[in-house]
Amino acid sequence: MMQYLVILLDDTSVAYCHCDNPHRERRLIGLDDLRAGILYAMKHNQMLQFVYPDYELPQEYLDAIDSIDHHDIVPFPMQGDVAVLNTVADAAEGAVCVLRTSLKELFAAEAAVADALRRVQRLNVVITDLDTFTDDHLAAYTSLLDRWAALLKEEYLAGRTPQLNLLTDRMMLSAPNHCNAGVENITLAPNGRFYLCPAFYYTHPEDSVDPADIPNAQLLRLDHAPLCRRCDAFHCRRCLWLNQRTTLEVNTPGRQQCIVAHTERNASRRLLAAIRSKASFMPEVDINQIDYIDPFDVKNEF
Amino acid sequence: MAKNITFIVTKDCQLACKYCYLVGKNVKERMSWDTAKAFIDYVLAREDDFREESVVWDFIGGEPFLEIELIDRICDYLKLRMFELNHHWFNSYRFSFSTNGINYHTPEVQRFIEKNRNHLSIGITIDGTERKHDLNRVWKQATPDENGIIHPSDRGSYRDVVRNIPLWLKQFPDAGTKVTISSPDIPYIRESVMHLYSLGIHQVNINAVFEDVWQEGDDLRFEEQLMLLADEIIDGGWYQDYACSFFSEHIGKPLDPVRDNQNWCGAGRMLSVDAAGNLYPCTRFAQYSLRSKKALVIGNIRDGIDQNLLRPFLTLDRTTQSPQKCLECDVASGCAWCQGENYDAAQTATVYQRSTAICLMHKARVRANNYYWNRLYRKLELEGRREEYERNKRSIAHQTC
Numbered sequence: 118m119m120q121y122l123v124i125l126l127d128d129t130s131v132a133y134c135h136c137d138n139p140h141r142e143r144r145l146i147g148l149d150d151l152r153a154g155i156l157y158a159m160k161h162n163q164m165l166q167f168v169y170p171d172y173e174l175p176q177e178y179l180d181a182i183d184s185i186d187h188h189d190i191v192p193f194p195m196q197g198d199v200a201v202l203n204t205v206a207d208a209a210e211g212a213v214c215v216l217r218t219s220l221k222e223l224f225a226a227e228a229a230v231a232d233a234l235r236r237v238q239r240l241n242v243v244i245t246d247l248d249t250f251t252d253d254h255l256a257a258y259t260s261l262l263d264r265w266a267a268l269l270k271e272e273y274l275a276g277r278t279p280q281l282n283l284l285t286d287r288m289m290l291s292a293p294n295h296c297n298a299g300v301e302n303i304t305l306a307p308n309g310r311f312y313l314c315p316a317f318y319y320t321h322p323e324d325s326v327d328p329a330d331i332p333n334a335q336l337l338r339l340d341h342a343p344l345c346r347r348c349d350a351f352h353c354r355r356c357l358w359l360n361q362r363t364t365l366e367v368n369t370p371g372r373q374q375c376i377v378a379h380t381e382r383n384a385s386r387r388l389l390a391a392i393r394s395k396a397s398f399m400p401e402v403d404i405n406q407i408d409y410i411d412p413f414d415v416k417n418e419f
Numbered sequence: 420m421a422k423n424i425t426f427i428v429t430k431d432c433q434l435a436c437k438y439c440y441l442v443g444k445n446v447k448e449r450m451s452w453d454t455a456k457a458f459i460d461y462v463l464a465r466e467d468d469f470r471e472e473s474v475v476w477d478f479i480g481g482e483p484f485l486e487i488e489l490i491d492r493i494c495d496y497l498k499l500r501m502f503e504l505n506h507h508w509f510n511s512y513r514f515s516f517s518t519n520g521i522n523y524h525t526p527e528v529q530r531f532i533e534k535n536r537n538h539l540s541i542g543i544t545i546d547g548t549e550r551k552h553d554l555n556r557v558w559k560q561a562t563p564d565e566n567g568i569i570h571p572s573d574r575g576s577y578r579d580v581v582r583n584i585p586l587w588l589k590q591f592p593d594a595g596t597k598v599t600i601s602s603p604d605i606p607y608i609r610e611s612v613m614h615l616y617s618l619g620i621h622q623v624n625i626n627a628v629f630e631d632v633w634q635e636g637d638d639l640r641f642e643e644q645l646m647l648l649a650d651e652i653i654d655g656g657w658y659q660d661y662a663c664s665f666f667s668e669h670i671g672k673p674l675d676p677v678r679d680n681q682n683w684c685g686a687g688r689m690l691s692v693d694a695a696g697n698l699y700p701c702t703r704f705a706q707y708s709l710r711s712k713k714a715l716v717i718g719n720i721r722d723g724i725d726q727n728l729l730r731p732f733l734t735l736d737r738t739t740q741s742p743q744k745c746l747e748c749d750v751a752s753g754c755a756w757c758q759g760e761n762y763d764a765a766q767t768a769t770v771y772q773r774s775t776a777i778c779l780m781h782k783a784r785v786r787a788n789n790y791y792w793n794r795l796y797r798k799l800e801l802e803g804r805r806e807e808y809e810r811n812k813r814s815i816a817h818q819t820c
Contacts, residue, residue, distance in 0.1 A: 332766040341771070343734040365715065366731040366769055368739075373727075413730055 119328060121302035122158040124151065125315055126178070127170035128307050131192035131201045133215050134243055134296075135356055136316030143170065148177060150309040155185050157305075166190060166302075168315070169197065190215075199241075208233035208240060215241045220250060227261060230281075231268050239280040248363055250373040255380060255410070262384035270391045273398070286352035287385035291402050295345075295355035299337040303328045313337070316358035342368040344375070344412045347419045349405070352385070353378035372411055379410040421513075422471035424462065425479055425691040426455060428489055430707050432481035433521050435559035435571035438601040438628055440760070443707030444481055445567040450694040455493045457720045458692045463500050466507065473511035475540075479691075479702055484522040491531050515540045517597065519556070521576065523583040532590060543587050544597050545580050545618075546604070547611020552577040554603055581618070588619050595622030600641075601632050608644040613651055616661045624664045627784075629760040631776035638779035645787030653795050659808075668792060670753025671785035676746060680736045686758035686770070687732020696720040700732050703759025712763050715770075731770055732758070740773045754781040 128140035146154075158165045165187035174182075191197030193207050193214070200207075201215045205226050208214050214237060218226065223244065233240055244250070250258075266284055280286070286294070298304075298314035303326075305311055310325035312318040318325075326332070335341045337357060345355050345368075356374065363371025386404040409415045430441070430448040462469060476497060478490055494514055501509035514535055520543035522528055532539060546552040553575025560572045587594060596615060600608060608625075615623050627641070645665055652658050652666075686701040698718040699705050706714035718724035738746060740761065745751060754777070758770050765772035799805040 333769060333772055336767075336769060336771055341739050343736055343739055344730075363727045364730050365728060366771060368771060369731040369734060371727040371730065413734065416734055 119161060119163055119301060119303055121166055122154065122161075122163040123166045123168060123302060123304040123315065124154050125168050125304060125306050125318065126151070126174065129170040130168040130307075130315075131171065131190065132217065132315070132319075133168065133190050133199070133201050134217075134314070134316060135245060135247060135354070135359055136319050137245060138315070139319055143172070144307050145170075145174070145178070146305075146307040147309060148181065150305070150307075151178060151181050153309075154305040155181060159185060164188070169195060171195070205229045205233050205240070208237045210236045212237045213239045213241075215243060217243045217245050219246045220244055220254065224257065224261060227264065231265060234265065234268060234272065234279045234281055237279055239282075241282045244377070247377060248359065248371065248373050250377050252376065255376065258377070258380050259384065262381060263387065266384055266388040266391070269388060270395075273392050274395050282352065283381045284385055284388055287350065287382050287404065288389040288399060288402055290351040293339060293345075293348075293351045293353075293355075295339065295353060296357070297337075297339075297355075298357050299326070299331055299334065313357060316356075320358070320362075336366075336368045342370075344370060344416065348375075348378075348412050350375075350378035350382040352381065372413065375411040375413065379407075379412075383407075383410070420471050421473040421475050421511075422469055423475045423477055423685065423689040425477040425689065425702050426450065426458070426483075426490075426493065427479055427691060427693040427702055427705060428455075428483050428486040428493075429481045430694070431485055432519065432569065433485070433558060434482070434519050434556055434576055435569050437555040437557065437571055438599055438604075438632075440628070440630065440703070441481070441707050442710050444569050445707070446563050446569065447567040448694040448707070449486065450489060450692075452489060452492060454692070454694060454696045454720065455489065456496060457696065459493070459497055459500060461720050461723065462690075463497075463504055463506055466504070472507075473513070474508045475513045475515050477515045479517060482519050482521070483516055484518050484525075484528050487522070487525075487527045487531055491527075491534075494531075494535060513538050513540055517542045517544065519544055519576065520580040520583045520587065523587055536590075539591075540594075541587065541591060542594060542597055543580065543584065544599075545577075545584065545615065545620075546598050547607055548614045549575070549577040549581075551604060551607035551611040551614075552580070554607070555599075555601065556580075584618050584620070593621065595624050596620050598623055598625040600625065600627045601630075602634050602637055605637060605640045605644055608641070609648040609651060612648055612663050612665075613657075616657055621661050622664075623662070626664070626755070627777060627780045629755070629757045629774060629777055631764065631774070633776065633780060638783040641780055642783035642787050645784060646790055649787060649791035649794060653791070653798060658795060659811075665784060666788055666791045667753060670788055671750040672752040673749050674737070674751040676738050679752070680738050682735040682737060682740075682758075683756055684735075684758040687729050687735070690724075692720065698724055700729065701759055703757060704762065708759060709763050712765075712768055715762065735770065740771045742773065742775060744778075745773065745775065750782060750785040753785070754778075 126146055128142060128144040132138040165185055167182055167187055167189050169189060169191045171192045189197030190199045193200045193202045199213050199215060202208060205216050206229050262284060265281060269281065269284060272279055303311055304314050304318060306318040311328050312325055339346050357367040359374055360370050361367050363373065389404060392398045428450045430444050431446045432444055483490060518541060523543060546556055556576050557571045558574040558576055559569040563569045612623050689701050691699040691702045693705050696719050697716045700717055702708060704715040717728040756773050761772060761774045762770045764774040796805060799808050
């Protein structure tokens, strides 16, 4: 069931997920489209998430937005529910923020991320070139996660609970928590059309959808994803856009998405065990030891 | 299990069959030796990636025997390289052809057959009686259109094919033919299968096309033809030495969603290469096979296979791609699909949407099939010959495309 409507307020609204926003020219969503989107969300009982550009919106837009309960996703340094950072050093005390970064930049930002984890409420790291991840990155990525996990362990044992999606999401989950674009959320773009998510608007603007009649909608659901429906990397985004980009099918992840998610899953398992060795923590969560990092490699055993 | 590797050596053919799914056949795209050699080198250098026990090197067109010189060179090179590399396929390979039979008697083809006799499968397609065969299997027009695409003429090809059947059966006595049924062919099914039996072809692999070509009432006409065919096979005793794939004891049963969840089609487990050196999960994903979708290319001979693009094919299962009506179908077993046709007919560019254009035809086949086995077994019981039949019955090859 659709629970969220994401509204991109402008073509230059901040990108907050895997796909870069290629638009450089401002195009504000039509005021009528914005109001229609809000009305649509009200009538369908959907929570609104507005995604902002880096400039001040006209007052009538702010009035329309303020007419409904909502969440704001904003570019730093604007104030909102979730801030998309330019650099992890910008992460403020108690913030919920998103860091979009390439793999190379992520490795380079190890210390800055560690510092941020001592301040933020939650840091969502989104790897923007995840499709370039190879098996050669595995050892380095595992070590990086383990070093951050050591820090997080100390924070948790000290009674602070900062969240780093790469490590703490999985150890809090006992069921899948994917993006679910097209199933639980849908995006209204500045052109007044609906898309599965912002990435599809950015890369395939011709592929708008009718939310009431999405073609092959069943393929967006977890039960129609043969690899993912049996997978317990519950924190994985299961990004449909990345799926389509790497395998041409929205229901099938490429190897990169699987091995990254499983590297994180396994690091979460070690973090959970390390915390539990010192204190009782999340007793209802169980992360088994597994001997694969890509479910595709063991698909015949599922 | 064998790896099926297909060379699309040409997209040209002498014929322009009206039901042919190859909608983009043309005179332009002929494979070069350099492309073929590069592909062979690519495959044989990756023995660890191709672990199947044996290999079927398949040659397809258009009409493959139009390129017999290239094929002969390819096969020589394959044998040489498999031997030199001590490749595990050297002792377990087969060259396979599906041909329209027109050039079968030519010295070039015959020399090739003689040379490769022990590693060869050749199927000649003949559709039945002259009027049934010539309904669809017609010569192409003398000149292609401005894009090189070939189009049908009015001239049937039956006589050009049937003359080669005796030679073919002499060389391959157990060979079977492949018959395709589309809507206009239905009235000729009975006479056509019986005609093929009379030519000495013991195995007739026959299937209705997967495309959405069917007219209202076709299913009932189809059922009637199959029942007439059943009567003639049983009454004439043909069932003892001849087989027709329409009749199988294993079709028409419900399928278990867990135990019977495997994909029908081998796309993705196969590998095809075309004249441009592009690689496909099956020939049906090459552009000349597709009406409404873009070719699904999984790599090329220079850069190799993008393994990510194979993942959807290798994780396909029956239930995920099937609509609810198929999952609940009481006669689901034996209902086939073609992954390429599914892709071509799908609402979106996916291989995960099963086309059900064949639904009513399958159900009609199941009804006639039930009639066939009920009649046959009753007859055998009455004659006290059922056990003898069970011991000696001819098995039919499982062929879907």
